[in-house]
Amino acid sequence: MLRGKLKLIIVFLLACLAAGGGFLAARLFFFPPVSGQETGSTDTGGSQPGTLNILLLGTDARPGEKVGNTDTIILAHFDGERLALLSIPRDTRVNIPGHGVDKINAAYSIGGPDLTTSIVADLTGVPISKYVLLRWDGFIKIIDLLGG
Template identity: 35%
Template sequence: MLAALLVLVVLVVAAGAGLYMRAGRQLQHTAALGDYPGRPAPGRGTNWLLVGSDSRSELTRQQRRELHVGNNDVRNTDTIMVLHSGDHGPTLVSLPRDSYVPIPGHGSRKINEAYADGGPKLLTRTVEQATGLRIDRYAEVNFLGFVRIVDALEGVRLCLDKPLVDEKSGADFPAGCRRMNGTQALAFVRARYADPEGDLGRVKRQRQLLGAVADRMAGSDVYLDPSRLTRVMDASLAALTVDDRAGVGQLLDMGWSMKRIAGGGGAAATVPVRQPGVMVAGAGSVLRWDESGAKRLFLALRNDDPIPTSADK
């Protein structure tokens, strides 16, 4: 889902000063960062917290039916990633939504519940406390916004090695390659119950979708069509919310890092997991991190060192 961020920044760079100024006027902000006792000190480089929220209040009845979601406006996060940029190139680390971590003031729970309990600020604090990283910037994309971005691109091409059928997400795709619209792409990236890897499999599809949107954006039919260019940029800005101090300039820096990763010029990893699918009373099936592996990974990011090769996947 975070591919929408890449769409925004590449469009702004390609279109020049006019769209840059337009983007600045439309950019939405939220209070996502704040000081508190025991907050991690700043490390080397810049850390973005990238979030895909599953707010569904603006979905149409047909979209709800196709995505198999109810009418309740839940406030969880299907996608949580940390993007680190520094001297050794960008690194994108996925934090599975079922990660079992302490949420300040709420005990240990799934990490995505921090957003439901206290919005962006509590989620940011939870990630900082769990990783030891200072989060410098925050960016969020919502359900409906993501659908509109892919539709503005007139779909993205996605390939599957085997069929993907998941009744709860609405995914029903045969093996092979196909062009997916926004609703289909969201069903593809949300599927996890029919995947033997569960939440870890969904993380891989999130990265696959990121690459697919980046490829679509690189097409001349987007860059050289002013009308489509504007539609995609407006859809991206409507879907995107950033922290109070982030502007278009910061988004450009972040976007180039995302572009490098999508092109194979950076590193992508998932936090090491010790026990996937562990049942915990009151929390359901959770993922427990490999504490030593996670500590090495986040220490490398904090010091702006290359991440351990065992985590790069």
């Protein structure tokens, strides 16, 4: 049982890293450097020019469930040719507006990805431009694509 869970966790983390690599590739191909200027996207979400911050969220909501908690919260920071990933533990205690102090993974079930993004931005002091949400059914499809 533990071995199966460990495999799922490893595959999910690999999927998140693959998604991060995909974002980096998209950034390089769709936002190429202009001669004599720094690289960057037009939507920096208030961050420094040439950077992009994306929140990667993995929720535990099963097929048929509308909401769940985020078991994976990773802040991806792209800076020119560099990619940095920060994993935020799901049990990190934060103040959730209108709710009080709770685990950060509960923010998604209370206010969705927008609230979670706002809380992570406040927690880290980093403005976040976009988020990517992976639900359970999407996770199953990734596992199937990888050969089960």
